[in-house]
Amino acid sequence: MKKNGVKMIKINSKNVDVYYGKKQALFNINLDIEENQVTALIGPSGCGKSTFLRCLNRMNDVIDICRVKGQIIINDFDINDKSCDVVRLREKIGMVFQKPNPFPKTIYENISYGPTIHGMAQSKSEMDEIVETSLKKAALWEEVKDRLHEPGTGLSGGQQQRLCIARAISVKPEVILMDEPCSALDPIATAQIEELIDELKKDHTIIIVTHSMAQAARVSQNTGFFHLGELIEHGSTDKIFKNPENKKTQDYITGRFG
Amino acid sequence: MNLILFIFIVLLGFTSYYFGRRKAYTIQSTNKRLTALPQFYGYYLAIWCAIPAFIIFSLWAIFEPTIVKLLILSDYSNQGYLDDELNLIYEKTKALSRGQFTGEITPFIEASAEKYLSLRSIAQSSKAVIVLSIIIASVAYAYKKISSNSRTREPVEKFLKAVLFTASLAAILTTVGIVFSLIFQTIDFFKVIPLFDFVFGTHWYPAKAFVRDSSEALDPTMYSDTFGAVPIFAGTFFIAFIAMCVAIPIGLMSGIYLAEYASVKVRQYAKPLIEILAGIPTVVYGFFAALTVGPFLKEIGNSMGLDVSAESALAAGGVMGIMIIPFISSLSDDVITSVPQSLRDGSYAMGATKSETIKKVIFPAALPGIVGSILLGVSRAIGETMIVVMASGLAANLTLNPLESTSTITAQIVVILIGDQAFGDPKTQAAFALGMSLFLVTLCLNIVALRVVKKYREKYE
Numbered sequence: 001m002k003k004n005g006v007k008m009i010k011i012n013s014k015n016v017d018v019y020y021g022k023k024q025a026l027f028n029i030n031l032d033i034e035e036n037q038v039t040a041l042i043g044p045s046g047c048g049k050s051t052f053l054r055c056l057n058r059m060n061d062v063i064d065i066c067r068v069k070g071q072i073i074i075n076d077f078d079i080n081d082k083s084c085d086v087v088r089l090r091e092k093i094g095m096v097f098q099k100p101n102p103f104p105k106t107i108y109e110n111i112s113y114g115p116t117i118h119g120m121a122q123s124k125s126e127m128d129e130i131v132e133t134s135l136k137k138a139a140l141w142e143e144v145k146d147r148l149h150e151p152g153t154g155l156s157g158g159q160q161q162r163l164c165i166a167r168a169i170s171v172k173p174e175v176i177l178m179d180e181p182c183s184a185l186d187p188i189a190t191a192q193i194e195e196l197i198d199e200l201k202k203d204h205t206i207i208i209v210t211h212s213m214a215q216a217a218r219v220s221q222n223t224g225f226f227h228l229g230e231l232i233e234h235g236s237t238d239k240i241f242k243n244p245e246n247k248k249t250q251d252y253i254t255g256r257f258g
Numbered sequence: 259m260n261l262i263l264f265i266f267i268v269l270l271g272f273t274s275y276y277f278g279r280r281k282a283y284t285i286q287s288t289n290k291r292l293t294a295l296p297q298f299y300g301y302y303l304a305i306w307c308a309i310p311a312f313i314i315f316s317l318w319a320i321f322e323p324t325i326v327k328l329l330i331l332s333d334y335s336n337q338g339y340l341d342d343e344l345n346l347i348y349e350k351t352k353a354l355s356r357g358q359f360t361g362e363i364t365p366f367i368e369a370s371a372e373k374y375l376s377l378r379s380i381a382q383s384s385k386a387v388i389v390l391s392i393i394i395a396s397v398a399y400a401y402k403k404i405s406s407n408s409r410t411r412e413p414v415e416k417f418l419k420a421v422l423f424t425a426s427l428a429a430i431l432t433t434v435g436i437v438f439s440l441i442f443q444t445i446d447f448f449k450v451i452p453l454f455d456f457v458f459g460t461h462w463y464p465a466k467a468f469v470r471d472s473s474e475a476l477d478p479t480m481y482s483d484t485f486g487a488v489p490i491f492a493g494t495f496f497i498a499f500i501a502m503c504v505a506i507p508i509g510l511m512s513g514i515y516l517a518e519y520a521s522v523k524v525r526q527y528a529k530p531l532i533e534i535l536a537g538i539p540t541v542v543y544g545f546f547a548a549l550t551v552g553p554f555l556k557e558i559g560n561s562m563g564l565d566v567s568a569e570s571a572l573a574a575g576g577v578m579g580i581m582i583i584p585f586i587s588s589l590s591d592d593v594i595t596s597v598p599q600s601l602r603d604g605s606y607a608m609g610a611t612k613s614e615t616i617k618k619v620i621f622p623a624a625l626p627g628i629v630g631s632i633l634l635g636v637s638r639a640i641g642e643t644m645i646v647v648m649a650s651g652l653a654a655n656l657t658l659n660p661l662e663s664t665s666t667i668t669a670q671i672v673v674i675l676i677g678d679q680a681f682g683d684p685k686t687q688a689a690f691a692l693g694m695s696l697f698l699v700t701l702c703l704n705i706v707a708l709r710v711v712k713k714y715r716e717k718y719e
Contacts, residue, residue: 062603088609102604104619117609171608
């Protein structure tokens with residue numbers, strides 16, 4: 001979104017280093033994420049793009065040996081600061097994973113999980129409304145409205161992934177992180193998700209990690225290219241794909257390695 | 259003698275393996291391609307050594323005693339002895355030959371004993387000769403037979419399959435045998451004691467059956483009100499219930515701690531330590547319950563003005579619960595750990611805390627497995643004997659007061675079968691009837707538990 005011609009920065013990361021034990025996984029990452037845009041992170045496997053994504057909602061806390069250094073500023077607030085409340089942070093920053101991971105509960109309970117935890121609904125009817133709008137936004141409502149109380153694990157892969165997206169947006173996050181959300185899906189389900197991503201960027205800032213260059217080109221406005229733990233180049237998707245500055249970026253995009 | 263023979267046969271087996279392999283190498287060195295790896299030729303010869311040895315040994319074991327007996331007793335034929343008397347003579351002969359006979363020695367028996375000894379030594383040496391010559395013949399035959407294109411791999415594989423099949427057959431047949439002996443004795447028991455009295459009777463007093471003189475005729479009426487199993491069934495489930503009240507919360511919570519909270523290092527030490535509990539013999543738990551926990555509870559009860567028996571259901575059940583903790587904690591730790599990490603990630607990413615994630619996502623996902631582990635724990639509690647015998651007494655009181663003593667099915671089986679028993683006596687058969695009902699209860703529990711665990715596995719695979 002442009003205000004007076006200036007792009008609004010949603011996430012501002014400064015000098016981010018990540019270590020797994022003694023091994024350094026990310027080196028001095030400086031990357032700004034624009035608000036209400038889709039930012040794609042591309043790069044060969046093991047380059048650190050997923051690690052960076054997991055820094056943004058502090059999911060790396062779960063891994064004992066992982067240490068994160070540097071500043072990640074969201075809404076003028078450093079999320080690596082001790083005073084940051086992880087529960088609130090993750091309410092603001094949703095995440096969708098590589099493999100659809102619906103909870104072994106009903107479709108309804110899958111969606112109501114987040115709002116219940118964060119105490120967002122005062123009554124049953126309010127919760128019903130949250131569930132309905134979340135499913136509608138995830139373009140799943142028409143397919144599941146008659147079986148909300150059946151297990152979410154009974155849906156097809158593409159439906160499960162949209163259920164996970166609905167679950168993520170149920171708490172109205174400002175940012176949605178997507179870690180290769182289509183890698184386990186067939187082309188039709190992938191197209192549906194990509195359409196959905198385009199729709200969601202009106203209300204949310206989206207960061208998507210992907211292995212598919214074509215997908216990055218289709219869905220994103222900005223792209224960052226990672227290689228061996230370093231951010232090699234970032235900028236508008238148009239520029240990265242048509243006119244990359246760095247030789248490595250060019251090689252990767254033209255399929256010479258990775 | 260048998261041992262030396264056996265060692266000799268084993269050595270022969272190794273030698274034939276070596277020869278078989280060597281022949282294979284020889285064939286190989288003439289640039290012929292073998293149909294199997296050289297060691298298969300070795301195994302093939304070793305099998306040709308093992309099978310004849312096994313067959314002759316078993317035939318010998320079956321027929322030798324019968325033949326020797328026939329030969330000994332042939333001296334006594336036509337002297338008008340009855341079968342029973344002949345058997346007695348044979349037993350005396352055997353005892354005398356072993357030098358264990360203490361009665362009056364008649365010249366007849368002395369002669370028989372000498373004959374017996376000489377027959378045995380002839381049998382031994384002829385066995386050795388026959389076994390060894392047949393083995394050598396069969397190995398030699400097989401050795402000549404193997405060539406570059408003879409099949410050795412298939413027979414060896416078939417032999418291995420047969421050995422494994424025999425092993426599992428032995429296990430299955432044992433189970434079937436035990437179940438059938440239970441069933442037949444139980445049926446005999448219910449011929450004397452009506453099923454209704456057993457299942458619904460409220461007086462269990464087998465001591466009444468102890469006073470019967472076995473030479474008297476069996477009078478079913480004297481057993482009325484003796485074998486009513488309600489008190490001991492009630493006691494069994496009551497003590498198991500107390501045990502599970504201890505084991506389920508502690509076991510489950512320690513399982514959750516180990517799976518979700520403990521660091522790798524703590525888990526590495528804590529899990530084996532908890533599992534050591536499962537390795538303590540139950541008799542040790544038994545005297546812990548009887549000598550430490552029981553008197554301790556009595557002291558506490560007395561100081562509060564309660565009348566607590568030193569042998570109480572509470573002491574036995576509590577200690578039994580401690581015994582079961584490792585089963586529940588270890589199994590539930592396993593099922594919780596096998597809940598996919600992606601579910602945890604999904605929940606954390608929604609902003610859920612660790613305890614919320616465990617309560618709302620992991621526990622429901624692991625529930626079937628946890629239920630399975632609890633049911634296995636229950637069947638252990640029901641089958642546990644030693645702790646009850648030592649800590650809760652042997653009197654079958656029908657009570658729901660945990661401070662009194664009660665008894666269980668297993669403890670009563672012990673009571674009935676300690677000391678002298680007569681076969682075919684209702685008192686002895688009562689133990690089989692109890693064993694049968696115990697078997698049925700634990701069987702049902704195990705079937706349910708396995709079903710539940712299986713259902714859980716299918717969900718994530």
